[in-house]
Amino acid sequence: SLSFWGGWALIATSGNARAGLPLLLAAAIMAAPVWWHGMRSPRIWPEQTAPLLxxxxxxxxxxxxxxxxxxxxxxxxxxxxxxYFDAKRGLAALVVAVPYVIAGYAGRRPAFALVAAAAFATAAILHWHNVTAVLVLVALAAIWAAADHVFERSDGRWYAVPTLIAALMHLLMYDALRRGAVSPAFVDPWALALWMALALTVILAMGLWRPAGAERDVRAMRTVLWVGAGVLLLFGVTAEIQRYFVQHTARLAAARLAGGLAVSAWWLAFATALVLFGFRRGSQPVRQFGLGVAALAVAKVLLVDLSSLDALYRVGSVFILGLMSLLVAYRYHRHAQELAAASRPPDTTEERP
Structure with a gap:
């Protein structure tokens, strides 16, 4: 450890003035034993980790x-x-990523692949300062997950999920603040990047996230992905609905009224679709998630819409709530009848001649 840090300290001291290729050669020499040790080990984890790792x-x-x-x-x-590298931000990270990804996928060396995944993501974030970075990160996440199927591995999925999370954080915390007020709802680059991230989340949940390990863990991860996709869809469309009415309504007050009703209708329709889909797929968690969204929608109608909307909008909001409630209640009634029919013992009595 002392030789490692001492060697790099010596290189850093000499590198304060531009040292050219000798500096790069010295760095490669310092990295060589670390690489050699890493190439011999299929996994690199501390000795104190859990037995699974x-x-x-x-x-x-x-x-x-x-x-x-x-x-x-x-x-x-x-x-x-x-x-040159200051002008080409992210290029240094990209160059470093290439040998690591080759080493990581030439054999089963997840530590090298992990470094490559982090370096590629860093290169994308440093090079692009707009939605393009999000699109590249989403593409990288898809590549890492797909690589598991191509190379019969199970580590790429764990690079895909953090990369996708980084894309969403960049989109929601950085790009959203720079989104123009006149950019059209639903179809501008920001919205398209959101839909791409949502689509990848759904594809991961459907099977691109390669199932490996305990079945319970696989189900839990897929549930997390489905819930994440549902949250993105619910609130992503909600934000775009509000943006649409603000852009297409002359008066702000009228935009809020129409947007509030449209959001309530969207939440109720989304909740109903989840409940029906849950019955179709026989998935209780999906139905429960749908009922949770329905509870939020009912609370919004009762606490917000009835107190802030005009009379016509209040009537529309309550009408939609009643219609969706009847549909869900009918489907639960059908489900109860199906369960009762399935639990009823078959009639084995024979008719007398």
Whole structure:
């Protein structure tokens, strides 16, 4: 450990002035033993981890050496041409990612693949400062998940989910603040990026997230993905509905009234669709999620719509609530009849001649 940190400290000291290729060569020499040790181990985890993660474990120090080495390599690469790499933000991370992804997928070396996934995501975020970064991250997440099926692995799915989360965080916390007020609802680049992230979440839940390990864990992860997709769809469409009415209604008050009614209708329709879909697929969690959304919709109608909407909009909101409630109640009644028929013992009495 002392030689590792001391060696990099010496390189950093000499690299304060531009050292050119000797600096890069020294960085490669420092990285070589870390790579050699990593290539011999199928997995790199601390010895204190749970038995599930054990297998050719490293010490905590060795793990730290492995995962900071790509950062030092990127720094050494950047020192070769600082002005060029500053102009091409993310290029250093991209160059470092290439050998790691080759090493990670030439054999079963998840630690190398993990570094590559993080480096590719970093390169995308640094290079693009708009929705394009989100689209690239979504594409990377799809590639990592698909690679599991191609190479018969099970680690890419764990790179896909954090990459998708990073894409959504970038979209919701960065790009949303820079979205133009006149950008059309539902179809502008921001909205299309959201729909792409939603579509990938659904595809992952449907099977792109490769099932491996205990069946209970697989079901739990797919449930999380389905719930995440449902939340994205529910609130994504809600935001776009409100945006649409603000853009297409002259008066702000009228936009709020029409938008409030449309949102209530959307929530109730979404909840009803979930309940019906849950019955069709025989999935109780889906039905429960639908009932939860329905409860939110009912609370909105009773606490918000009836107190803030005009008379006509209140009538429309209550009418939609009643219609959806009748549909759900009818489907539950049918379900109860089906259960009763299934539990009734067959009639085995024979007719007398």
């Amino acid at each position: 054990r297998g050719a474990e490293w010490s905590m120090g060795e793990v730290l050496h492995f995962f900071v080495t790509p950062l030092f390599l990127a720094w050494a690469l950047h020192r070769q041409a600082p002005a």
